[in-house]
Amino acid sequence: GQQVMQIPQYQHVQEGEDFTTYCNSSTTLSNIQWYKQRPGGHPVFLIQLVKSGEVKKQKRLTFQFGEAKKNSSLHITATQTTDVGTYFCAGAFSGTYKYIFGTGTRLKVLA
Amino acid sequence: DTAVSQTPKYLVTQMGNDKSIKCEQNLGHDTMYWYKQDSKKFLKIMFSYNNKELIINETVPNRFSPKSPDKAHLNLHINSLELGDSAVYFCASSDSPGRNNYGYTFGSGTRLTVV
Numbered sequence: 001g002q003q004v005m006q007i008p009q010y011q012h013v014q015e016g017e018d019f020t021t022y023c024n025s026s027t028t029l030s031n032i033q034w035y036k037q038r039p040g041g042h043p044v045f046l047i048q049l050v051k052s053g054e055v056k057k058q059k060r061l062t063f064q065f066g067e068a069k070k071n072s073s074l075h076i077t078a079t080q081t082t083d084v085g086t087y088f089c090a091g092a093f094s095g096t097y098k099y100i101f102g103t104g105t106r107l108k109v110l111a
Numbered sequence: 112d113t114a115v116s117q118t119p120k121y122l123v124t125q126m127g128n129d130k131s132i133k134c135e136q137n138l139g140h141d142t143m144y145w146y147k148q149d150s151k152k153f154l155k156i157m158f159s160y161n162n163k164e165l166i167i168n169e170t171v172p173n174r175f176s177p178k179s180p181d182k183a184h185l186n187l188h189i190n191s192l193e194l195g196d197s198a199v200y201f202c203a204s205s206d207s208p209g210r211n212n213y214g215y216t217f218g219s220g221t222r223l224t225v226v
Binding site for chain 1: 146152153154155156159167201212213214215216217218219220
Protein backbone atom coordinates (compact mmCIF):
# COMPACT_ATOMS: atom_id res chain seq x y z
CA GLY A 1 0.00 0.00 0.00
CA GLN A 2 0.95 3.65 -0.11
CA GLN A 3 3.32 4.53 2.67
CA VAL A 4 5.26 7.56 3.73
CA MET A 5 8.30 6.93 5.89
CA GLN A 6 10.13 9.44 8.03
CA ILE A 7 13.58 9.32 9.52
CA PRO A 8 14.78 9.55 12.15
CA GLN A 9 12.04 8.27 14.42
CA TYR A 10 13.52 10.15 17.38
CA GLN A 11 16.04 12.97 17.68
CA HIS A 12 17.50 14.57 20.79
CA VAL A 13 19.45 17.77 20.26
CA GLN A 14 21.04 20.40 22.46
CA GLU A 15 19.36 23.76 22.29
CA GLY A 16 20.98 25.76 19.52
CA GLU A 17 21.83 22.73 17.36
CA ASP A 18 20.21 22.17 13.99
CA PHE A 19 17.67 19.43 13.27
CA THR A 20 16.48 17.76 10.07
CA THR A 21 13.75 15.23 9.44
CA TYR A 22 13.35 13.41 6.12
CA CYS A 23 10.21 12.13 4.50
CA ASN A 24 10.27 9.46 1.78
CA SER A 25 7.66 7.92 -0.48
CA SER A 26 8.12 5.03 -2.89
CA THR A 27 5.76 6.67 -5.40
CA THR A 28 5.35 10.19 -6.71
CA LEU A 29 3.46 12.65 -4.56
CA SER A 30 1.26 15.40 -5.95
CA ASN A 31 2.05 17.57 -2.97
CA ILE A 32 3.23 17.32 0.61
CA GLN A 33 2.23 19.01 3.83
CA TRP A 34 4.04 19.32 7.14
CA TYR A 35 2.52 19.35 10.61
CA LYS A 36 3.78 19.81 14.16
CA GLN A 37 2.23 18.10 17.16
CA ARG A 38 3.27 19.32 20.59
CA PRO A 39 3.27 16.73 23.41
CA GLY A 40 -0.33 16.13 24.46
CA GLY A 41 -1.60 18.31 21.62
CA HIS A 42 -2.99 17.92 18.15
CA PRO A 43 -1.28 18.23 14.77
CA VAL A 44 -1.02 21.79 13.51
CA PHE A 45 -0.52 22.57 9.82
CA LEU A 46 2.80 24.24 9.02
CA ILE A 47 3.12 24.39 5.22
CA GLN A 48 2.31 22.82 1.86
CA LEU A 49 4.78 22.17 -0.96
CA VAL A 50 3.53 21.52 -4.47
CA LYS A 51 6.25 22.09 -7.04
CA SER A 52 9.20 19.87 -7.82
CA GLY A 53 12.32 21.22 -6.08
CA GLU A 54 10.31 23.78 -4.12
CA VAL A 55 11.93 25.38 -1.07
CA LYS A 56 9.99 27.41 1.47
CA LYS A 57 11.12 29.10 4.66
CA GLN A 58 9.30 30.04 7.84
CA LYS A 59 11.71 31.86 10.17
CA ARG A 60 14.09 29.11 11.35
CA LEU A 61 12.27 26.34 9.46
CA THR A 62 13.21 25.38 5.88
CA PHE A 63 11.08 22.97 3.89
CA GLN A 64 12.17 21.25 0.68
CA PHE A 65 10.34 19.09 -1.85
CA GLY A 66 12.52 16.77 -3.91
CA GLU A 67 12.96 17.08 -7.65
CA ALA A 68 11.23 13.74 -8.20
CA LYS A 69 8.46 14.65 -5.73
CA LYS A 70 9.13 11.51 -3.76
CA ASN A 71 10.88 13.03 -0.78
CA SER A 72 10.85 16.09 1.40
CA SER A 73 12.74 17.50 4.33
CA LEU A 74 12.22 19.90 7.20
CA HIS A 75 15.29 21.63 8.64
CA ILE A 76 15.23 23.68 11.83
CA THR A 77 18.15 26.02 12.42
CA ALA A 78 19.29 26.71 15.99
CA THR A 79 16.60 24.72 17.78
CA GLN A 80 14.79 26.16 20.76
CA THR A 81 12.89 24.39 23.54
CA THR A 82 9.65 25.53 21.90
CA ASP A 83 10.48 23.33 18.91
CA VAL A 84 9.82 20.19 20.97
CA GLY A 85 7.18 17.92 19.46
CA THR A 86 6.52 15.40 16.72
CA TYR A 87 6.86 16.54 13.13
CA PHE A 88 4.77 14.79 10.51
CA CYS A 89 4.81 14.99 6.78
CA ALA A 90 1.62 14.11 4.93
CA GLY A 91 1.75 13.20 1.27
CA ALA A 92 -1.01 13.21 -1.30
CA PHE A 93 -0.43 10.64 -4.03
CA SER A 94 -0.96 11.54 -7.65
CA GLY A 95 -4.53 10.91 -8.72
CA THR A 96 -5.88 11.01 -5.18
CA TYR A 97 -6.55 13.70 -2.65
CA LYS A 98 -6.03 11.40 0.29
CA TYR A 99 -3.17 12.46 2.54
CA ILE A 100 -1.09 9.71 4.08
CA PHE A 101 0.75 10.81 7.18
CA GLY A 102 4.36 9.88 7.66
CA THR A 103 5.54 7.94 10.68
CA GLY A 104 6.66 11.14 12.43
CA THR A 105 9.89 12.33 14.00
CA ARG A 106 9.87 13.11 17.72
CA LEU A 107 12.18 15.98 18.57
CA LYS A 108 13.45 16.66 22.07
CA VAL A 109 15.49 19.76 22.74
CA LEU A 110 17.75 19.75 25.77
CA ALA A 111 18.26 23.14 27.40
CA ASP B 112 -14.00 30.29 19.21
CA THR B 113 -12.79 26.73 18.77
CA ALA B 114 -12.50 25.93 15.06
CA VAL B 115 -12.85 22.13 15.35
CA SER B 116 -14.32 20.90 18.60
CA GLN B 117 -14.59 17.30 19.72
CA THR B 118 -16.44 15.81 22.63
CA PRO B 119 -15.70 14.17 24.90
CA LYS B 120 -12.01 14.89 25.48
CA TYR B 121 -11.55 11.72 27.51
CA LEU B 122 -13.55 8.52 27.37
CA VAL B 123 -12.95 5.51 29.60
CA THR B 124 -15.23 2.56 29.01
CA GLN B 125 -15.47 -1.17 29.37
CA MET B 126 -15.01 -3.73 26.63
CA GLY B 127 -18.20 -4.50 24.80
CA ASN B 128 -19.77 -1.09 25.32
CA ASP B 129 -20.95 1.21 22.53
CA LYS B 130 -19.78 4.83 22.49
CA SER B 131 -19.93 7.92 20.29
CA ILE B 132 -17.57 10.81 19.69
CA LYS B 133 -18.89 14.07 18.27
CA CYS B 134 -17.14 16.65 16.14
CA GLU B 135 -18.18 20.09 14.92
CA GLN B 136 -16.32 22.67 12.84
CA ASN B 137 -17.15 26.34 12.35
CA LEU B 138 -14.65 27.02 9.58
CA GLY B 139 -17.06 26.56 6.70
CA HIS B 140 -14.99 23.65 5.39
CA ASP B 141 -16.54 21.10 3.03
CA THR B 142 -14.56 18.08 4.16
CA MET B 143 -14.20 16.36 7.51
CA TYR B 144 -12.08 13.41 8.65
CA TRP B 145 -11.55 10.93 11.42
CA TYR B 146 -7.97 9.92 12.24
CA LYS B 147 -6.75 7.38 14.77
CA GLN B 148 -3.44 7.93 16.55
CA ASP B 149 -2.05 4.89 18.31
CA SER B 150 0.41 4.70 21.19
CA LYS B 151 3.33 4.92 18.73
CA LYS B 152 1.95 8.21 17.44
CA PHE B 153 1.07 6.80 14.00
CA LEU B 154 -1.76 8.82 12.45
CA LYS B 155 -4.04 6.74 10.30
CA ILE B 156 -7.02 8.01 8.35
CA MET B 157 -10.27 6.19 8.97
CA PHE B 158 -13.02 8.10 7.18
CA SER B 159 -13.64 11.28 5.26
CA TYR B 160 -16.84 13.06 4.26
CA ASN B 161 -17.21 15.78 1.66
CA ASN B 162 -20.49 17.66 1.90
CA LYS B 163 -22.07 14.77 3.79
CA GLU B 164 -20.87 12.21 1.25
CA LEU B 165 -18.47 9.47 2.33
CA ILE B 166 -15.36 9.76 0.16
CA ILE B 167 -12.74 7.84 2.12
CA ASN B 168 -13.49 4.61 3.94
CA GLU B 169 -10.29 2.88 4.93
CA THR B 170 -9.98 -0.70 6.12
CA VAL B 171 -11.67 -0.17 9.46
CA PRO B 172 -13.76 -2.76 11.35
CA ASN B 173 -17.43 -2.28 10.63
CA ARG B 174 -17.92 -1.71 14.36
CA PHE B 175 -16.91 1.86 13.48
CA SER B 176 -19.65 3.87 11.80
CA PRO B 177 -19.30 7.54 10.90
CA LYS B 178 -22.27 9.82 10.40
CA SER B 179 -22.35 13.31 8.94
CA PRO B 180 -25.73 14.99 9.43
CA ASP B 181 -24.44 18.17 7.74
CA LYS B 182 -21.11 19.42 6.49
CA ALA B 183 -20.27 21.02 9.85
CA HIS B 184 -20.67 17.84 11.87
CA LEU B 185 -19.07 14.41 11.77
CA ASN B 186 -19.70 11.86 14.46
CA LEU B 187 -18.10 8.48 15.09
CA HIS B 188 -19.98 5.62 16.68
CA ILE B 189 -18.13 2.55 17.87
CA ASN B 190 -19.91 -0.67 18.72
CA SER B 191 -18.65 -3.51 20.91
CA LEU B 192 -15.49 -1.73 21.98
CA GLU B 193 -12.29 -3.77 22.17
CA LEU B 194 -9.02 -3.19 24.03
CA GLY B 195 -7.28 -2.50 20.72
CA ASP B 196 -9.57 0.45 20.07
CA SER B 197 -7.76 2.40 22.79
CA ALA B 198 -6.16 5.38 21.06
CA VAL B 199 -6.55 9.09 20.48
CA TYR B 200 -9.15 9.87 17.83
CA PHE B 201 -8.78 13.14 15.99
CA CYS B 202 -11.40 14.89 13.95
CA ALA B 203 -10.16 17.26 11.26
CA SER B 204 -11.59 19.47 8.56
CA SER B 205 -10.33 21.08 5.38
CA ASP B 206 -11.38 22.71 2.16
CA SER B 207 -12.56 20.34 -0.55
CA PRO B 208 -9.99 17.89 -1.92
CA GLY B 209 -8.05 19.66 -4.62
CA ARG B 210 -8.41 23.03 -2.89
CA ASN B 211 -6.78 21.95 0.34
CA ASN B 212 -3.97 24.51 0.28
CA TYR B 213 -4.15 25.31 3.96
CA GLY B 214 -4.00 21.82 5.35
CA TYR B 215 -6.17 20.11 7.85
CA THR B 216 -7.42 21.78 11.00
CA PHE B 217 -7.48 19.20 13.76
CA GLY B 218 -9.61 19.05 16.85
CA SER B 219 -7.97 18.55 20.22
CA GLY B 220 -8.62 14.81 20.16
CA THR B 221 -10.58 12.26 22.18
CA ARG B 222 -8.48 9.90 24.26
CA LEU B 223 -10.38 6.61 24.34
CA THR B 224 -9.35 4.02 26.89
CA VAL B 225 -11.04 0.64 26.83
CA VAL B 226 -10.65 -1.41 30.02
